[in-house]
Every structure is written in structure tokens, then in C-alpha cells.
Amino acid sequence: MKHKNLKKELGLWDVYAIATGAMFSSGFFLLPGLAAAQTGPSVFIAYFVSGLIVLPTMFSMAELATALPKAGGTYYIIDRSLGPIWGTIGGYGSWLALVLKSAFALIGMGAYISIFIELPITAVAIVLTIVFGLLNVVGAKETTALQKILVAALISIMTFYILQGLFAVFSVDFFEVTQRQFTPLFTDGVTGFVATVGMVFVSYAGLTKVASIAEEVKQPDKNIPLGMFLSIFSAILIYVVGVFIMVSLLDPTELRQDLTPVATAGEVFMNWLPGETGIILIVIAAVAAFASTGNAGIMSASRYPLAMARDKLFNPKFSQLSSMGTPLYAIMGTVGLMIFFLLVFDVTQVAKLASAFQLLLFALLNLAVIVMRESRIEEYDPGFNSPWYPWMQIAGMLLSAILILEMGLLSILFTVVVCTFGVAWYYYYAHGKVDRQGAIFHVHARLGKRKDYGLEREMRTILREKGLREEDPYEKVIARSIVIDEWDKNISYKQIVDRASKLLAERMGLNEDELAKNFYEAHGMGTIPIGNGVAINHTRLDKDISPEMVLVRISDEIVVSTEGFDILNEQQTGETEKLRTLFFLVSSSEQSGQHLRILAHLAEMIDNKHFIQRWKTARDESELREVLLRDERFINLRVRTGTPLENMAGKQIREVELPGESLIAIIKRDGAIKIPHGNTVIEENDELSIIGQKEDIQQLKEL
Incomplete structure (x- = not known):
């Protein structure tokens, strides 16, 4: 049974009021x-x-x-x-x-x-x-x-x-x-x-x-x-x-x-x-x-x-939310127990x-x-x-x-x-109903005993619910991502891995064979999430690198064995999965938490019911990236005469003043994608993909 989440509507002063009120x-x-x-x-x-x-x-x-x-x-x-x-x-x-x-x-x-x-x-x-x-x-x-x-x-x-x-x-x-x-x-x-x-x-x-x-x-x-x-x-x-x-x-x-x-x-x-x-x-x-x-x-x-009740330790009715989004039966049970104690016992003692x-x-x-x-x-x-x-x-x-x-x-x-x-x-x-162990079994695993992999899956769900932190460079990673728009109907999963490894190795100055080996090992260890026609292969390296990603759109479906994949929805898949999309993410081992948060948010975007349709109908690389970007965090603008952006033409990136900490992540020029640097000169008709905080992007939208 899937339980509804409670609404996230409490802020800092709500937390302060509850904590303080509970003490005095x-x-x-x-x-x-x-x-x-x-x-x-x-x-x-x-x-x-x-x-x-x-x-x-x-x-x-x-x-x-x-x-x-x-x-x-x-x-x-x-x-x-x-x-x-x-x-x-x-x-x-x-x-x-x-x-x-x-x-x-x-x-x-x-x-x-x-x-x-x-x-x-x-x-x-x-x-x-x-x-x-x-x-x-x-x-x-x-x-x-x-x-x-x-x-x-x-x-x-x-x-x-x-x-x-x-x-x-x-x-x-x-x-x-x-x-x-x-x-x-x-x-x-x-x-x-x-x-x-x-x-x-x-x-x-x-x-x-x-x-x-x-x-x-x-x-x-x-x-x-x-x-x-x-x-x-x-x-x-x-x-x-x-x-x-x-x-x-x-x-x-x-x-x-x-x-x-x-x-x-x-x-x-x-x-x-x-x-x-x-x-x-x-x-x-x-x-x-x-x-x-x-x-x-x-x-x-x-x-x-x-x-x-959500965890099957109590009557399932207590996990139900009312039409107002509150746990009605849990509140009624709590109030009833309080009244019982007030009537039957000396509560003070x-x-x-x-x-x-x-x-x-x-x-x-x-x-x-x-x-x-x-x-x-x-x-x-x-x-x-x-x-x-x-x-x-x-x-x-x-x-x-x-x-x-x-x-x-x-x-x-x-x-x-x-x-x-x-x-x-x-x-x-509850015994026999609960197929769950605590993190202490992971400590046992370090001593050669079993551990509870279901807990890892649950905590990945929590990462998705929490979302990204402000310092996470998700938008920048997507904006800079390498896109493979593959039209060969006979391409294999191995060929895609090799091609993605080569492109990432060239950009990041890494060894292509070593990178491909890491991606294959991730598959063998079952750490690649798969679902909704999408697979996410990822690895972390013991190097001081910024995260980079490859996005792959496949024109026709390729069939892969689900062995060695972490199935996101085990009730909706069999022994094979038809893939339309692949993502490859490389990060530094020193930023393990950030790596997992990016993966979690990527999974959240993929889980959207409109994702596959938008992905299949995207016209070009720019639109493919836009499918994965949060609308309030990015904007595409064209530099043209007669528009508020005309004064950007002829300037270097470092000379352009943008609201807040927003930045120009990519430039689309004459159909080609250009990754800009501080000394890159903006030209007439350039299409700029700009990412930033919501309020900064809103200012740009008003232009």
C-alpha cells in the first residue's frame, strides 16, 4: 500500500514554536x-x-x-x-x-x-x-x-x-x-x-x-x-x-x-x-x-x-490521511488515549x-x-x-x-x-509482516555478515523527497552535459557505454578504458537504477573533478537484461527492460553526498509521467537538456538587435552583468553547442542557456 506523504508547509518559526512550546x-x-x-x-x-x-x-x-x-x-x-x-x-x-x-x-x-x-x-x-x-x-x-x-x-x-x-x-x-x-x-x-x-x-x-x-x-x-x-x-x-x-x-x-x-x-x-x-x-x-x-x-x-502503521507495526487505518492532509485516525487515537489517562489515572504521578x-x-x-x-x-x-x-x-x-x-x-x-x-x-x-532490518545490519556486514539492502532503497527515496541543496550544481551539470542522439537501431548497450566513456574521458582528461571499466563494474554490482525506460549508470573517481554527465536518447528501443540493475519498480518489469534513455554521471569520491543527491533528483525528474513523451519529442540537444532542468532555474535567451540583450553582442562572458549569481552555461551558435569560458565573446544571434536562483531567473524572464 502506497501512503501519501504529509504536506511540507512548516517553516523555521513553526519548528521553533513547536520545539519551544514542547519545553515550557x-x-x-x-x-x-x-x-x-x-x-x-x-x-x-x-x-x-x-x-x-x-x-x-x-x-x-x-x-x-x-x-x-x-x-x-x-x-x-x-x-x-x-x-x-x-x-x-x-x-x-x-x-x-x-x-x-x-x-x-x-x-x-x-x-x-x-x-x-x-x-x-x-x-x-x-x-x-x-x-x-x-x-x-x-x-x-x-x-x-x-x-x-x-x-x-x-x-x-x-x-x-x-x-x-x-x-x-x-x-x-x-x-x-x-x-x-x-x-x-x-x-x-x-x-x-x-x-x-x-x-x-x-x-x-x-x-x-x-x-x-x-x-x-x-x-x-x-x-x-x-x-x-x-x-x-x-x-x-x-x-x-x-x-x-x-x-x-x-x-x-x-x-x-x-x-x-x-x-x-x-x-x-x-x-x-x-x-x-x-x-x-x-x-x-x-x-x-x-x-x-x-x-x-x-x-x-x-x-x-x-x-x-506505515511500517505494519500498527493498524493500517492509522496511516491514512484525511481530505485535509492530516492523520485523522492517529490524531483521534492520541486524543482518545489522553482522555482515558485523564479519567482513569493521576496524570501528575x-x-x-x-x-x-x-x-x-x-x-x-x-x-x-x-x-x-x-x-x-x-x-x-x-x-x-x-x-x-x-x-x-x-x-x-x-x-x-x-x-x-x-x-x-x-x-x-x-x-x-x-x-x-x-x-x-x-x-x-508484526513478526512475519515486517521484512526490514536496521542500519545496524550494515555494521554487521562490515564484519562479514548480512545487511539490509531495502534500507538503502528507502533512504534513496528520502533523498528524492528532500531534493537538492542550494550548493548542488545540478543545473550546471545538465547544461554542460554531452548529448548523444543515437539513430542507429542496431546499437548495443556496450557500444553506448564505450562511446559515453570516450566522450567523458576527452572532456575530463581521464583514461577511457578505466572509465568504461568502472561503468561495467557498476552494472555488475547492481548499482544502476532502471525504470520508466531509463537507466542511470554512474561512477565516482578518487580524483579532484567536477561532475559531468552524458545524456543518451535512443531512436528505437534497445532490450537489456535486468540482471545487474537496481529495478526502481519491481512490480512493473520482467527479466528484460526496453530502454529509450541512458544517463552517465561521473563525480569525485570526495563529493559522495552531492553525487547521490544529483542521482536522486534525476530519478525524480524521470519519474514524472510526462518525461518520456517530452524526451521523445524534443527537437534538439537544447530541448533534451530542458526536459531535465527545473523551469524556474534556467532560461534560454537569444541575443538580437532591438532586444534588451543586444548590448551583450561583442562582449566577453566576464564583462556581462547578470542578476545575482546566475551564469551562462552553454551557447548555441549556428546549430553547434559551445561551452563558454570567461573570455568567450558573445555574438549576434547566439542562444544563451542561463542558469541561476529562482529570483535571478525571474528577473531575466521579465526582460
Whole structure:
């Protein structure tokens, strides 16, 4: 069953709003007083240390989410790296933990609302769950629109709160206040401080949940890591400075018993505002924080059953999208589970039990980076690479293990129960249905064992979905490509390979026989994708070269054996394939990722239902290239008298000013193709093929 992809309509600020909204709720508005009871005034340092401890997992998640931007986030990543058993554990555990956290947040929201309106808290939480669930059904863009409003209100009020608080702290004798309020700094020694770090660490756990909606993010290579970095910076700043203000201004004994420390501290330094304006602002911020956590939680949590259903680990209904492009059944299931927990359990107590499982997931995510890199899967092409590999990941795993031990027996027992259920469910429901292994089997392959080639195929599909990066020279490669328009009906595949090798060798200064040998070896290894009447032969050389390509159009079909080819659609081919088109790509081994992205985009262009018809009817070499170029990235212009381009005639290429970074890739002159250089002189009636960014080409089109 082919599943529809979710719409890519979320930008940088959507990512920031979801990540930030998933972090702010009880961690700031409830937890500081309880945490201060364990370690005293050093509680603000505990928040800072916890923020640093989450960085390894954040770096790992940023790398994994840009390499695997698919719905399901943590589940999908763990499944594809460690295998479906661990994926089942991660999927169910992540879904359960996020549902509990979201329900807990809405209980907190109900509690703050009840300050001004006396209503039953659980009933309010259930109504809010239904409202946010309906909003999620309407669409991701609408959900994140509310999310951005909530986060904007939260950040604005908290910024005002912090500025006012710092002014209050520094308006008195700072050193006297510090000595009085921060002595002793650690009331329960190192043990109490470490335990507090573990307690407040969960305040940052929501940061990684943004990966569950990665499939819906535009330009994930840029927007996911940048959104996460901005979010963690905001969270650490507000947490550390906000808690520092509370410790500075409140009586230590009262702070340790206070469940609303933000409001209590606000009453001290915001009393200059008329009436109850100060406390109203704080309640608004708290409601916005809890609402954003609940809203983002439902959105993120619903992507777990969606992804698991796609992978046959869950009922297939949960993979279906509504007419509005949202996972209707997955959202309904998530909302239903939240309501069940709200009605049956003390959510406050159960939510805390999920903390150890969150830390286990963090450890597995750090392990996943090591597995993916060591698997040496060429298609693993993250847009962001975690620094200091593998020490960053090893540190993340060790820190998670240390904090798990601080969680207590019940939290660890909860984690064991979830893991046991995940394994049992896999063998009860999914075993035998799932023909898939993780990247860890590629690591085994390096030790002489088998590996899962299906994962490589899936990751090639992900490369196609992600598209090219701005720095990839796809248009330039196509524009410079050598074209063979072959009319000999008796030509063989071997003759075409030899001819393409000769032309590429002449242009690139390579050995013709060596190049042909590489193309033949690629065929033997089954690395040539074939489908839709097209085959793509490609090789990488250990040389400092720019990518070059040969395009081949065959007038009549040639029949080739599919043995030694990577069949793109195994259900629509037999033992032979009729080819009308061949592509040959040569790149440097040092640009392996770029090579694969060009291949992936080429496959995307070929997959277009109009490709073969346009290819067969193209009148000349120029039109053949145009079939493969993105319309918004290129334009053909003729230099003629009486047109805006007439002043180009007689000038060298380097003297011509074009918008932005656009460039003249080829010149068609008197029916011949000319590859221009800086000193090439443009002549009257030359046809220029110009490539560039969309906005630059648009300026040229307006001419």
C-alpha cells in the first residue's frame, strides 16, 4: 500500500514554536520550588547544567532528523538504525510518554485557569484535549499558527518578566542579596545537586519532539537544526535567569514549598502595575505555556502511530490521511488515549514515571548516530553533522545512564514494562509482516555478515523527497552535459557505454578504458537504477573533478537484461527492460553526498509521467537538456538587435552583468553547442542557456 506523504508547509518559526512550546510548562511554572527543596539556591545552576547535558542528544537529533525527515521522529530513526524491535519499543514508549506529558500540561493549564474561573480541572483538561485535537485535524499549518501565537505570547511576557526581575535584583545591594540568598549554595551536597539535575532535565525533553513532524518541514536541512538551536538557547536563558530571579527575591523556605514560584516572585517586583495586572500577565504566560505544550504534544504524538502503521507495526487505518492532509485516525487515537489517562489515572504521578524512558530514548538516539555513520550507507546524507563525533554521542549515552539511575525504582520499572510490552507486541502483531532490518545490519556486514539492502532503497527515496541543496550544481551539470542522439537501431548497450566513456574521458582528461571499466563494474554490482525506460549508470573517481554527465536518447528501443540493475519498480518489469534513455554521471569520491543527491533528483525528474513523451519529442540537444532542468532555474535567451540583450553582442562572458549569481552555461551558435569560458565573446544571434536562483531567473524572464 502506497501512503501519501504529509504536506511540507512548516517553516523555521513553526519548528521553533513547536520545539519551544514542547519545553515550557511545568518545568518553569511548577518545578523550581520542588527542585530548590533538593539542592537549595544552586537550583538555577542545575537548570544550566541540565541544558548543557541535553546538547549531545540535540546535536544527534538534528543530524538524524535532517538525514531521515519522516513522520514518527524518534520511532522512525530508532527503527531504521537499530531495527524494528527497538523501533516498536521506541514508538510505543514515545507515544505514551508524550501523551502523558501533554495530558499533564493540560491539567496544569486547567489549574491556572481555575485561579480566576472556578471549574473542575479534569473536565477543563478534557475539553481542551478535544479542542486541540480538532485543530490538529484541520491542518498542521493551522495548528502551528496557534502554536506561534502561544509561544510569542509566552516569550514576550517572560522577556518582560525577566527584565523586570533583573532590574529588581540589581536595584538593591546585589552582593548583600547574593550573600544572604545564596548561602549555602548547595544545601544537600553533590548528591542533592545531581538528583536535582536529573529532576529538571525533563524540562528540556520536549526539544527533540520536533523531529516527529520533520516530514512536514520545508528545507529540513536548514530549518530543523536552526529551529532547535534557537529553541534551546531561548529555553536555557529563560530557565536559568528566571529561576535565578526567584532564588534572589523569595524567602528560601517559602520557595521550597511554593508550587507557583513564578507568580509569587512576580508579585514582589511587578506590584507597580495597576491592580492585578502583574499576576494576570503571569497567568496568561502560564496558560500559553501549558497550552503550547499540550497542542504541540498532540501534533507530535499523533505522528508516532502514523509512522508505525506505515511500517505494519500498527493498524493500517492509522496511516491514512484525511481530505485535509492530516492523520485523522492517529490524531483521534492520541486524543482518545489522553482522555482515558485523564479519567482513569493521576496524570501528575504517571507522567513523572515516563522520565526514565525519555532518557533511554535519548541514549538510543545517540547510539543511532554511531550506527548510521558506521554502517557506511552512502545514502545517509544529513544536512547537519554533529560535532565531535563519536565523543559527543558517547557522552550523551553515559549522561543518560547516570540520570536514569537518579530517577528512582518506579521510573525504571515503568521503563522495563514499556520495553517488555514493545517486544511482546512486535512478536504478537508484526513478526512475519515486517521484512526490514536496521542500519545496524550494515555494521554487521562490515564484519562479514548480512545487511539490509531495502534500507538503502528507502533512504534513496528520502533523498528524492528532500531534493537538492542550494550548493548542488545540478543545473550546471545538465547544461554542460554531452548529448548523444543515437539513430542507429542496431546499437548495443556496450557500444553506448564505450562511446559515453570516450566522450567523458576527452572532456575530463581521464583514461577511457578505466572509465568504461568502472561503468561495467557498476552494472555488475547492481548499482544502476532502471525504470520508466531509463537507466542511470554512474561512477565516482578518487580524483579532484567536477561532475559531468552524458545524456543518451535512443531512436528505437534497445532490450537489456535486468540482471545487474537496481529495478526502481519491481512490480512493473520482467527479466528484460526496453530502454529509450541512458544517463552517465561521473563525480569525485570526495563529493559522495552531492553525487547521490544529483542521482536522486534525476530519478525524480524521470519519474514524472510526462518525461518520456517530452524526451521523445524534443527537437534538439537544447530541448533534451530542458526536459531535465527545473523551469524556474534556467532560461534560454537569444541575443538580437532591438532586444534588451543586444548590448551583450561583442562582449566577453566576464564583462556581462547578470542578476545575482546566475551564469551562462552553454551557447548555441549556428546549430553547434559551445561551452563558454570567461573570455568567450558573445555574438549576434547566439542562444544563451542561463542558469541561476529562482529570483535571478525571474528577473531575466521579465526582460
